[in-house]
Amino acid sequence: MTAETxxxxxxxxxxxxxxxxxxxxxxxxxxDGASFSIAPGERAALVGESGSGKSVTCFSVxxxxxxxxxxxxxxxxxxxxxxxxxxxxxxxxLRGPEIAMIYQEPLTSLNPLMTIGYQLKEAARRSxxxxxxxxxxxxxxxxxxxxxxxxxxxxxxxxxxxQRVMIAMALIGQPKLLLADEPTTALDVTIQSQVLKLMYDLxxxxxxxxxxxxxDLSVVRKxxxxxxxxxxxxxxxSGPTDSVLSQPRHPYTRxxxxxAPRLGDTRERLESIPGIVPTPDQWDAGCxxxxxxxxxxxxxxxxxxxxxxxxxxxxxxxxxQLLAEQKEATPL
Amino acid sequence: xxxxxxxTYIAGRLAQMIPTLLLIVTIVFFLVYVVGDPVGLMLGDNAxxxxxxxxxxxxxxxxxxxxxxxxxxxxxLTGDFGESYQYGQAALPIVLERLPxxxxxxxxxxxxxxxxxxxxxxxxxxxxxxxIDSVVSSISVLAKAMPNxxxxxxxxxxxxxxxxxxxxxxxxxxxHLVLPVIALGTGTAAEITRLVRSSMxxxxxxxxxxxxxxKGLRRRAVVYRHALLNAFVPVTxxxxxxxxxxxxxxxxTEVVFSWPGLGQLLVNAVSQRDMALVQASVxxxxxxxxxxxxxxxxxxxxVDRRINLG
Amino acid sequence: MAESVTLDSAxxxxxxxxxxxxxxxxxxxxxxxxxxxxxxIGLVCVGIPAVVALLAPWITPHPPASIDPSQALLPPVGMExxxxxxxxxxxxxxxDILSRLIEGARVSLMIGVIAVVLAGSIGLTVGLVAGYYGKxxxxxxxxxxxxxxxxxxxxxxxxxxxxxxxxxxxxxxxxGITNWVIYARQIRAEVLELRExxxxxxxxxxxxxxxxxxxxHIMPNVLPSFIVLSTLSVATVIVTESALSFLGLGVxxxxxxxxxxxxxxxxxxxxxxxxxxxxGLAITFTVLGILxxxxxxxxxxxxxxxxxx
Numbered sequence: 001m002t003a004e005t006x007x008x009x010x011x012x013x014x015x016x017x018x019x020x021x022x023x024x025x026x027x028x029x030x031x032d033g034a035s036f037s038i039a040p041g042e043r044a045a046l047v048g049e050s051g052s053g054k055s056v057t058c059f060s061v062x063x064x065x066x067x068x069x070x071x072x073x074x075x076x077x078x079x080x081x082x083x084x085x086x087x088x089x090x091x092x093x094l095r096g097p098e099i100a101m102i103y104q105e106p107l108t109s110l111n112p113l114m115t116i117g118y119q120l121k122e123a124a125r126r127s128x129x130x131x132x133x134x135x136x137x138x139x140x141x142x143x144x145x146x147x148x149x150x151x152x153x154x155x156x157x158x159x160x161x162x163q164r165v166m167i168a169m170a171l172i173g174q175p176k177l178l179l180a181d182e183p184t185t186a187l188d189v190t191i192q193s194q195v196l197k198l199m200y201d202l203x204x205x206x207x208x209x210x211x212x213x214x215x216d217l218s219v220v221r222k223x224x225x226x227x228x229x230x231x232x233x234x235x236x237x238s239g240p241t242d243s244v245l246s247q248p249r250h251p252y253t254r255x256x257x258x259x260a261p262r263l264g265d266t267r268e269r270l271e272s273i274p275g276i277v278p279t280p281d282q283w284d285a286g287c288x289x290x291x292x293x294x295x296x297x298x299x300x301x302x303x304x305x306x307x308x309x310x311x312x313x314x315x316x317x318x319x320x321q322l323l324a325e326q327k328e329a330t331p332l
Numbered sequence: 333x334x335x336x337x338x339x340t341y342i343a344g345r346l347a348q349m350i351p352t353l354l355l356i357v358t359i360v361f362f363l364v365y366v367v368g369d370p371v372g373l374m375l376g377d378n379a380x381x382x383x384x385x386x387x388x389x390x391x392x393x394x395x396x397x398x399x400x401x402x403x404x405x406x407x408x409l410t411g412d413f414g415e416s417y418q419y420g421q422a423a424l425p426i427v428l429e430r431l432p433x434x435x436x437x438x439x440x441x442x443x444x445x446x447x448x449x450x451x452x453x454x455x456x457x458x459x460x461x462x463x464i465d466s467v468v469s470s471i472s473v474l475a476k477a478m479p480n481x482x483x484x485x486x487x488x489x490x491x492x493x494x495x496x497x498x499x500x501x502x503x504x505x506x507x508h509l510v511l512p513v514i515a516l517g518t519g520t521a522a523e524i525t526r527l528v529r530s531s532m533x534x535x536x537x538x539x540x541x542x543x544x545x546x547k548g549l550r551r552r553a554v555v556y557r558h559a560l561l562n563a564f565v566p567v568t569x570x571x572x573x574x575x576x577x578x579x580x581x582x583x584x585t586e587v588v589f590s591w592p593g594l595g596q597l598l599v600n601a602v603s604q605r606d607m608a609l610v611q612a613s614v615x616x617x618x619x620x621x622x623x624x625x626x627x628x629x630x631x632x633x634x635v636d637r638r639i640n641l642g
Numbered sequence: 643m644a645e646s647v648t649l650d651s652a653x654x655x656x657x658x659x660x661x662x663x664x665x666x667x668x669x670x671x672x673x674x675x676x677x678x679x680x681x682x683i684g685l686v687c688v689g690i691p692a693v694v695a696l697l698a699p700w701i702t703p704h705p706p707a708s709i710d711p712s713q714a715l716l717p718p719v720g721m722e723x724x725x726x727x728x729x730x731x732x733x734x735x736x737x738d739i740l741s742r743l744i745e746g747a748r749v750s751l752m753i754g755v756i757a758v759v760l761a762g763s764i765g766l767t768v769g770l771v772a773g774y775y776g777k778x779x780x781x782x783x784x785x786x787x788x789x790x791x792x793x794x795x796x797x798x799x800x801x802x803x804x805x806x807x808x809x810x811x812x813x814x815x816x817x818g819i820t821n822w823v824i825y826a827r828q829i830r831a832e833v834l835e836l837r838e839x840x841x842x843x844x845x846x847x848x849x850x851x852x853x854x855x856x857x858x859h860i861m862p863n864v865l866p867s868f869i870v871l872s873t874l875s876v877a878t879v880i881v882t883e884s885a886l887s888f889l890g891l892g893v894x895x896x897x898x899x900x901x902x903x904x905x906x907x908x909x910x911x912x913x914x915x916x917x918x919x920x921x922g923l924a925i926t927f928t929v930l931g932i933l934x935x936x937x938x939x940x941x942x943x944x945x946x947x948x949x950x951x
Contacts, residue, residue: 092548093548109540364804580795614798618792
């Protein structure tokens with residue numbers, strides 16, 4: 001978030017706003033004021049409850065928003081170029097060799113009628129990579145017999161295998177940034193960490209930065225350097241993972257932490273924060289968490305100040321009180 | 333997934349066709365022999381009672397209905413539908429001789445329909461809600477509403493009578509085929525356009541289409557390779573179902589253009605009460621439609637191997 | 643009682659049936675405004691022939707069957723040699739085209755509506771019974787349906803017409819008994835789903851007899867599909883009727899039908915285009931209206947039928 005370093009950043013999203021066109025009423029903003037940045041090789045995470053706009057943010061970076069959605073404000077700077085205003089063709093050229101993405105649903109993300117080999121070759125051709133490298137890549141994502149996989153169709157593979165194929169497809173062009181939208185949510189619990197490890201190991205070897213979208217703090221804690229907490233279409237807190245999670249500077253981050261699954265816990269969603277995420281038509285200029293926040297006061301109806309301390313930033317009126325409460329709670 | 337299982341599958345499907353065909357033959361039999369009066373139909377109103385009695389005896393109509401039915405099924409099994417009194421020949425060969433002309437017309441119409449419908453359907457799906465989409469939708473509703481025989485008459489009026497570009501009717505050259513094929517294919521084209529449009533809209537919202545865009549593929553590659561391939565199954569399925577309707581339409585179109593196919597033969601046979609010919613025609617057309625549905629199923633299996641055989 | 647209901651219906655209550663009159667409490671003005679343009683076009687295209695058909699005996703400018711060789715082959719008004727008394731011209735026997743079109747509307751719509759009522763009653767009954775009682779009855783009925791779907795319906799119509807004497811009532815009968823198949827299929831599919839719903843299960847648990855459940859609980863829920871299918875069937879029947887009459891197998895002179903008018907017109911294509919052009923336009927106009935009306939009804943009445951996507 002620090003402006004001085006913008007030149008060396010890979011991706012800088014600033015005040016991003018994504019709007020949904022509605023037939024009978026005014027446009028609805030589904031992301032409204034999201035800012036964060038990613039440096040080359042960085043492992044970043046975007047966390048928050050469902051409905052906070054994490055996936056939509058990812059798709060707007062890729063230029064792959066659904067038809068009724070569009071970027072209506074802010075900027076998405078990719079190595080100096082603003083993708084929010086770029087031509088479609090310019091963004092298309094980036095997909096594959098520069099930015100790649102892994103999706104939530106491996107079951108439906110591959111064309112059912114095309115062989116794995118064909119679909120990989122399509123991706124490889126964009127980055128001028130040949131058959132030998134494809135086979136090598138399949139080997140690296142853990143297929144014992146890459147040649148056989150090439151001739152198979154998606155329905156012949158398990159969910160985990162398909163997600164490995166997706167990883168191979170995304171990384172075949174050695175992109176600079178990999179966006180991973182809840183890549184293991186749809187997978188069997190037993191193989192989730194295996195797939196994640198594979199994704200991170202390969203990215204590390206290639207020097208690819210990773211932005212993972214997740215609602216699972218235990219995953220994020222282990223695997224990412226920085227964390228951006230999203231709530232109701234905004235990034236409310238950003239910073240190095242360790243310091244954000246050990247000393248949150250936003251009450252929402254604290255709430256997420258206290259509701260996070262412990263080791264061995266397999267709940268799918270974080271549901272224990274009282275109340276629900278306000279829907280986009282309820283968003284206003286004030287702090288959007290105030291309806292569920294134990295610290296909320298009248299002042300929270302005003303736009304909270306962005307508080308930048310060293311490599312961290314957050315937006316809350318009551319940081320001091322929050323920090324004080326944490327000090328009390330910490331055992332001596 | 334081997335040759336053997338494909339063979340077993342085809343055999344199974346062929347076996348399934350038998351009861352359907354039997355049912356059709358039975359329905360036709362009871363219509364003609366029980367509801368109708370075949371002797372009266374054949375001899376006309378001027379026959380003497382003696383003639384009628386002799387004819388009934390000769391045709392075995394004095395036997396119990398059940399025996400008649402068995403006899404009838406027996407002869408159908410040997411391909412014998414009786415003799416056409418108009419032609420004085422066995423009915424089945426006459427029908428089979430006319431079949432190629434009808435098939436030429438029907439296949440021509442289907443091809444024309446596909447050539448028109450696929451680009452139009454894809455175009456309106458990818459430009460959904462736009463001007464072209466509305467124009468295509470309006471034209472296809474209109475084309476569906478126009479009876480094909482009237483369209484045929486209008487085409488003759490314009491291209492044969494007024495402009496004199498093409499022959500009015502008959503067969504024998506490629507030029508003779510043009511107008512009947514347009515008349516017959518237009519309605520089918522409208523139907524398939526709507527289908528291509530709706531399948532493409534559905535397919536274009538699938539996750540794997542997003543993946544294809546995510547790989548940096550061009551729009552054309554995504555639409556015409558990834559999406560259209562997946563539209564192939566539903567479109568082929570409806571196209572083949574349309575074939576049945578199309579054959580029905582061909583019967584009338586043939587009369588408009590004096591096209592020497594099954595349709596003309598059948599309409600003539602019905603108005604002349606030549607029931608042997610009618611029964612043979614119905615049988616042949618039913619077999620054709622059933623065979624087509626089998627072919628379409630096999631085609632899907634070839635394309636879409638997710639569907640398991642059996 | 644309550645327990646068995648919840649047990650039976652666990653997870654099947656995905657889309658509860660609309661309680662009568664609940665969701666649509668909008669004023670008639672709001673309803674009118676919600677009709678799309680195509681719906682309006684449909685209403686107009688169907689409305690005109692319908693009104694004309696009802697008033698036919700009083701509004702024909704000439705007796706539709708009266709022959710006047712001295713007035714034969716007059717062109718429509720506006721063309722050289724036309725007579726203002728014959729607005730749309732005359733045919734080869736000097737009969738007034740406009741009057742014949744009006745009378746033809748009456749015949750075509752009457753055949754369409756009566757045949758569809760007949761087909762609809764058969765199809766609805768078969769669909770309800772096959773879907774609700776299932777088992778062997780369903781198996782037998784559906785085999786018949788499949789067999790009938792395997793042959794073009796025109797073919798079956800031709801066979802029956804070969805046996806019976808042609809005429810208007812034969813035609814209605816034939817079209818009625820050959821068009822019920824699509825109803826049976828659609829309604830059966832819906833009943834199969836409905837009979838697993840909670841409200842049907844509850845009625846069964848209360849010991850309500852089958853026929854009552856079918857009529858009171860299931861039939862209202864298949865009504866939207868029934869209405870849409872019936873509308874579209876009228877179009878099919880009108881086209882089939884005109885095709886058969888055109889072939890000389892349907893309506894017989896002196897009765898009048900649009901299809902029959904086309905037969906005459908075909909012989910005079912080179913000299914009197916209006917004889918064949920105008921009845922065809924009348925068919926197209928009416929059928930277009932019915933198709934648009936059907937599409938709109940489908941969208942308005944039942945999202946399950948999946949209208950324009």
